[in-house]
Amino acid sequence: DQQVKQNSPSLSVQEGRISILNCDYTNSMFDYFLWYKKYPAEGPTFLISISSIKDKNEDGRFTVFLNKSAKHLSLHIVPSQPGDSAVYFCAASARYGGSQGNLIFGKGTKLSVKP
Amino acid sequence: NAGVTQTPKFRVLKTGQSMTLLCAQDMNHEYMYWYRQDPGMGLRLIHYSVGEGTTAKGEVPDGYNVSRLKKQNFLLGLESAAPSQTSVYFCASSPLPAGDTDTQYFGPGTRLTVL
Numbered sequence: 001d002q003q004v005k006q007n008s009p010s011l012s013v014q015e016g017r018i019s020i021l022n023c024d025y026t027n028s029m030f031d032y033f034l035w036y037k038k039y040p041a042e043g044p045t046f047l048i049s050i051s052s053i054k055d056k057n058e059d060g061r062f063t064v065f066l067n068k069s070a071k072h073l074s075l076h077i078v079p080s081q082p083g084d085s086a087v088y089f090c091a092a093s094a095r096y097g098g099s100q101g102n103l104i105f106g107k108g109t110k111l112s113v114k115p
Numbered sequence: 116n117a118g119v120t121q122t123p124k125f126r127v128l129k130t131g132q133s134m135t136l137l138c139a140q141d142m143n144h145e146y147m148y149w150y151r152q153d154p155g156m157g158l159r160l161i162h163y164s165v166g167e168g169t170t171a172k173g174e175v176p177d178g179y180n181v182s183r184l185k186k187q188n189f190l191l192g193l194e195s196a197a198p199s200q201t202s203v204y205f206c207a208s209s210p211l212p213a214g215d216t217d218t219q220y221f222g223p224g225t226r227l228t229v230l
Contacts, residue, residue, distance in 0.1 A: 009155070032214055043119070043205050043221030044158070089157060093214020100165075101212025102148075102173065103219075105157040 003027045004092050006106035013113050019077040021109050023090030026071065030092040034103070035064060035075050038087045047088070048075070080113045087111070117141055119222035121206050127228045128196045136191040136225050138206030146209045147189040148173075148219075149181060151202040158205065164189055165212075196229045203227070 005024045013019045023033075031052040036044035050057040050064045050073065057064050063076045077084055090106040122137040138147065145166050150158040160173030164183040178200060180192045189208075193200060203226050209219040 004157075006157075034214075034217070041223070043207070043223050045221070046217050046219065049217050091214075093212075095212070095215050100163075100171070101214040102160055102163065103158075103214045105150075105159070107155055107157040 001026070002106075003030075004090055004104050004106040006090055006109050008109050009107070010110045010112070013080045013111065015082055015113055015115050016079045019075075019080045019084065019111055019113065021075040021077075021088050021090075021111065023073045023075075023106055024071060025073075025092050027092070027094060027104075028071070029094035029096075030104075032093045032095055033064070033066060033073050034091045034093075035062075036089040036091060036105075038089065038108070044089060077111075080111075082113050082115050085111055085113045119206055119208055119220050121204075121222040121225050123225060124223070125226050127230065128193075129230050130197060132196050133192070133194050134196065134227075135193075136204055136206075136227075138189045138191070138208075138222060139187055140189075140206075140208040140220070141187065142208060142210070142220065143186070144208035144210050144220075145186075146212060147183065148207040148209075148213060149179070149189065149191045150205045150207065151175065152205060152224075153202050161191065161204075163213075196227075198229045201227060201229045 034049040035047040038044040091103040149161040162181040167186040206222040
């Protein structure tokens with residue numbers, strides 16, 4: 001049973017426009033959420049995170065929104081750039097829920113930003 | 116400062132053969148992780164370690180063994196490789212539990228094919 005779901009395997013966006021990547025989760029014990037970015041033939045790299053006590057976190061062109069009641073978070077990239085083309089993984093953890101702080105990853109969404 | 120390195124980068128095994136994947140980090144991190152990534156499956160935790168001399172099972176530990184004899188190294192062993200273990204393997208390290216920090220760093224991955 002998937003606890004972290006990224007239902008869109010791929011997304012294509014025009015350069016300069018907004019990219020919105022979505023993530024849903026089922027475990028109400030999750031209290032920390034992270035987005036990782038992965039280029040081909042490289043390991044994932046941390047992008048942005050959000051704690052469950054917040055509903056928004058912003059870092060430059062990247063903003064993550066959290067809707068706890070809907071168990072949904074989204075990553076907004078504005079404006080999108082060709083260099084943003086990568087696979088984006090949503091991950092969640094239950095820091096105080098007995099999972100030893102381990103991360104549960106979604107399947108990823110491949111973003112393509114076209115010039 | 117090399118970060119997280121993995122050896123080898125590529126390997127082809129025959130069913131039943133054994134091998135060891137080596138992960139090394141030079142950041143003095145306590146926590147180290149082994150993940151596997153399969154197409155359309157995201158990253159799944161195999162085993163992890165919360166410090167030198169410790170190991171613990173993750174989500175998909177069957178068929179793998181690990182050792183953390185030195186703080187900077189985390190070894191992943193396959194005693195009798197099976198085609199189902201064909202995957203890309205990522206090692207990661209962090210100063211805190213992966214789900215409680217923005218500073219989990221991944222290695223570049225090892226692509227393993229089992230024929």
